[in-house]
Amino acid sequence: MEHSQRARCIHCRADVVVPDSYAQGDHIKCGSCGTKHKIVRGEVLRLVIADATPLRDALQANRTMVERLEADARKARGSFGLGINGLGLALIYVLWQVGQKDRLVSVDLALEALGVAIASGIFLEVANYLFLAKRQKLSRLADEIADAKKESRLLEQKIREAGKV
Numbered sequence: 001m002e003h004s005q006r007a008r009c010i011h012c013r014a015d016v017v018v019p020d021s022y023a024q025g026d027h028i029k030c031g032s033c034g035t036k037h038k039i040v041r042g043e044v045l046r047l048v049i050a051d052a053t054p055l056r057d058a059l060q061a062n063r064t065m066v067e068r069l070e071a072d073a074r075k076a077r078g079s080f081g082l083g084i085n086g087l088g089l090a091l092i093y094v095l096w097q098v099g100q101k102d103r104l105v106s107v108d109l110a111l112e113a114l115g116v117a118i119a120s121g122i123f124l125e126v127a128n129y130l131f132l133a134k135r136q137k138l139s140r141l142a143d144e145i146a147d148a149k150k151e152s153r154l155l156e157q158k159i160r161e162a163g164k165v
């Protein structure tokens, strides 16, 4: 009976049985997912992807995604300024209201002050909410970018390994 070793499929991580008659660089298919591999007989038996074209395509798609995410992140960061402008406007509004108060009788003054408090309070709440939403969006984008870059590095590594055999 022919001896064999087992190696992991690069694609689905299933065990692939590699008979000893298969030499370095021979092609073998994964029984689970059908991915074609080349055999690397180093210190340990390894499999690398036989046809790197789908990996290159995936890498290209991945890089495009990273670019798109980074553009989204730049846009999200750029719009941070709006919140600050909003706060500036709220301050100007309050100062303007305070300036008006001197000319008003006391009941009107109280109503005005109440109106300012409510209006600016709501405004600040909304600005704060938008600021938080943006920060969350930025942190989510940063996570997605990190994941996509990691995926790119893994693909690059697989392509490099496939090229060596």
Ligand SMILES: [Zn+2]
Pocket: 009, 010, 011, 012, 013, 014, 030, 031, 032, 033, 034, 035
């Ligand atoms: Zn497989």
